[in-house]
Amino acid sequence: MGAAMATCAYVLWGFLPLYFAATKHMPPTELLAHRVIWAVPFAIGVMAFQKRLGEIPQLFANKRVVIMMALTAALIASNWGIYIYAVGQNLASQAALGYYFTPLIVVLMGAVLLGETMSRLQLIAVAIATIAVVVRTVVGGEFPLIGLTLAISFAVYGYFRKTQPVGPTQGFLLEVTILMPIALAYVAYLAWQGTGHLFTNTTDTLWLMGCGPVTAVPLILYAFGAKALRFSTIGLMGYIGPTLIFIVAFTLLGEELDVIQLITFALVWFALAIYSVTLVKKS
Secondary structure, eight states, X not given: OHXXXXXXXXXXXXXXXXXXXXXXXXXXXXXXXXXXXXXXXXXXXXXXXXXXXGGXXXXXXXXXXXXXXXXXXXXXXXXXXXXXXXXXXXXXXXHHHHHHHHHHHHHHHHHHHHOOOOOHHXXXXXXXXXHHHHIIIIITSOOOHHHHHHHHHHHHHHHHHHTSSOOHHHHHHHHHHHHHHHHHXXXXXXXXXXXXXXXXXXXXXXXXXXXXXXXXXXXXXXXXXXXXXXXXXHHXXXXXXXXXXXXXXXXXXXXXXXXXXXXXXXXXXXXXHHXXXXXXXXX
16 A cells, blocks of 8 residues: 555656646746645645544644744745746756755765765765766756756755654645745735736636645655655655656657756666665665
8 A cells, every 4th residue: 555655646746747837827936825725725634534633733832843844844835836937947857857866965965964874886876966967067058956956955855854753744734834824925915916817717726726736645645655665665666756757848748858968867867776776775
């Protein structure tokens, strides 16, 4: 069951660019606000299904936890916003690259922030990924800013999120609840300006309301799947999402794959293959 849940989460994430490609006529900031707003009732519904609604007041009782969750909320919101922007600018492949970078950034953070020792294979993997960035920047003339920003923001988010004594569903609800006042204020401002898309027509309204479920469902599935699986298994399965994004970008969204991009991805795939060996050895 855990493997099935995790697989569903990664498949949903893999095809998520199609959703935001269909909504790119709307500003990324508006889509981000609605991701937050419509995720709140969905998360509450999940907690109701779990019969854990009584825990909600307790979530806000610990001020230290709320402050730290506000930080993780800001990090995940920035990650979502950059992702929406990337897809809207026909740069979904950059998002795929970013999520390929993420596990290597996590390893590097463990060494720098936690004093964890990197194995020789992990050092080689990070070095190869660094070469990929250099090739993309020097030879291709384009620094992979979106990809690296997505990777770093998600890795830092995971680092802080892991340190909090809050479950996956409760934590997600806390984050979107903290962000909700800002999101509501922004949507109200758009309505006042007459530039918002909510309730202007049925199609756009449904797209905006759907931002909540497409955000919450894979996150919750992943959280439950990860609990039931070994670290190495969930680590290797993590490549499903960016691989699908990569395929979707170049087959369904019409992005161009040039030689430099192919070399960059090939180097990152090689780095991840080496890193995967370290995961298998740990299990």
